[in-house]
Amino acid sequence: MRHHDTMPARLARFLVPAGVGLLFLGAWELLVATYDIPRFVLPAPSAIWESFVQNFGSLMTSLWVTLRVTISAFLLAVVGGVGLAILFSQNRHVEMALFPYAVVLQVTPVVSIAPLILIWVGYDNVEFALLILAWIVAFFPILSNTTLGLRSADHNLRDLFRLYGASRWQVLTELQLPSALPYILAGMKISGGLALIGAVVAEFVAGSGSGNGLAWRIVEAGNRLDIPRMFAALFLLSGLGILIFFGLTLMEQRLLRRWHESAILRES
Template identity: 50%
Template sequence: MSRILAPLILIAALLAGWELACKALAVPAYLLPPPSAIWEAFVASWPLLLGSAWATLSTALLALIIASLIACGLALLVSLNGFLEDAVRPIAVTLQVTPLVAIAPLVTIWAGIDHPERAVIGLAAVVAFFPIFSGALSGLKSVDPDLARLFDLYGATPLQRLVRLRLPSAVPALLEGHKVAAGLAVIGAVVAEFVAGSGGAQGLAWRILESYNRLQTAKVFAALFTLALLGVVLHAAMEALERRLLNFWRGR
């Protein structure tokens, strides 16, 4: 209970201090609106924000699926060949540490200037790729030595070792990688919308830019609050899914 109550008390205290400071110092609303004004903007814009949140979420989930298919397939191939791992891993790390905004123009050109939504999905998939690839690869290689010797003792074929030993051993790390990648996919989708544009999708980044251009700062905060809420809900959903799948994997 204290784990929930403590942050709620802190958040309430910060919001109260913020509200009082804005009123006492007469801070202009375009510069820093009070929480009450942000809440009013959130309630008034809720239908639009909900549609934008769905657009951003659907983009992030599609990017996550694409990243998962590519990362898991590549990790499986790499885990079976040491030379291939030495060749692919530095490239994957380089791609991960390269800023998203640096490759956004290239991805936008390749996806087609008239199709910015493709660039957004591609950029979000790039961000989500590495955690899944890293988790899958480390999981496939983290086999219990005793079980490996047991499979050797019974003369298991490479396919049997893969299906009955390596893939089950990779499940925990793979789920953890997907949980991290889900949050990064949302971040990647929003950043990509800022850089490449969202086309007709009108995601949360589009709402933020629209409100910013009109100096409607309260609506900017409302969109940010919606984005944070979306991230929390997605993280909680991924944790619940991970817990359920792990319990099933352990036979509970």
């Protein structure tokens, strides 16, 4: 039986994880103070916060660089993955010819091809190289999930569409794409996190001083043994990943909650 998600239930879902996080941070602070752990080994949360405030400008600038690359790579992956999956669904021969190469992109470690991409693009255009590498990581989940979703349309409904003389375009837009929407959104949730991971790993591989994103701030802080600033950058990366995931989860719920079983709220 369906029911509306009440405000207390929403509040509880937020407060419980927040409470656990605060307990963890309190225990961390107490542990560092009790055992007098050096800052360069494990800084206390208060020291990390202090470093975040002191380096707010540079960290926010780096966050924007990483976010820009991540969002651009993600959007390109969505457009390219969905577009190519539609092409696959319309022509089996095209799928057989191209899908193995998409698998090659997926299974090739980005760290192994990053130097080659950097050489081709040039070290004076590092952000574009990071975009390419992040796109490579984020592309395959969209393509794979969308292809599976387009194939999963009810064959009885396909026959019904053909019986009434529907065109291939009508079958695609009115049956296959709506049926594939849950698969596309699931692929997007995976791809969003992978785009961030791809951007960060690509910047690590790009080398010292070649980027201005959060990954470079982590490398820079580590080289200077400024561990509180390293942790501040790490927390920003984690927070960005969480925001991407929950933003895509919210979009998934908004689009599916009225008709798809995965998003319909039920009484336990």
